[in-house]
Amino acid sequence: MEVAINTFIDEAQQDIFHQFDLGGVFPGHEIMVNISSSIISLVSKERRQEGYVLSQRVLTETEMRVLLPLLTLPHCCPHEILQASYHCPFDKLVQALFSHDVTARVQWNQQVHMYRERLFLAHQQGTKRAEMRGVYNALFGLRQKLEQMGISIRARRDGYYLYPLKKNL
Structure with missing residues (x-):
């Protein structure tokens, strides 16, 4: 599955949002992540719908650290990526995952390699x-x-992945 990630900045509040399409995991739904205030929202892709925001949760910074790589790699996020995201300074993690800065990507890949070893x-x-x-x-x-939002995290030998709790949503 190709994950669509849209980034936009609400200039009035200086909040940074990232939107993740959950098509292959949770069809018809997206997760909007407010990086600045650690709030995640399960939203319907059908924006004309009255209940566009279906559910919201406030996360700790640590929970956000492991969620972001899971959202970028929803079918299998390897252990070393989760370990690197857990230990990486939060601003560097966000930059490594979402910016096009080559230096940040190289540093991120080095950190992941170190944790793999x-x-x-x-x-x-x-x-x-x-x-x-x-x-x-x-x-x-x-x-x-996440289970309160209808999504779970499951383990497999090589990492973790997102899984819908309800099949018919």
């Missing part, structure tokens, strides 16, 4: 669970909030 070593030493503890905690809180 760290997780590989942790797996060999039997300490991967301890290494990923912060990410697991963030995923737990985020999963609870």
Whole structure:
């Protein structure tokens, strides 16, 4: 699935929004993320509909750190990307995921590579669970909030992915 990401800035409030098409995961719906205030909104793609905003949740910064890569890679977000996003300064994470700045992308890729190696070593030493503890905690809180919106997070061997709770929405 190709994910459409629209970015716009509300100049009156200086809020930064990113919109993610959930077509392959949750047809007919999008998630609008207010980066500035950590609010996510499940919206209907049918904007003429009265209930355009179907649900909203306030996230912690840590939950936002793991949500953003999940939204950019909804079918499988690898462990090392979640680990890098958990540890990266938030402004650098947003810049790496959404800007076209080559330097930011290179730095992001280096950080992901570093965490890939760290997780590989942790797996060999039997300490991967301890290494990923912060990410697991963030995923737990985020999963609870997303489930109230009809979306869940599921694990697979190579990472995590978004999953609709209800098939007929």
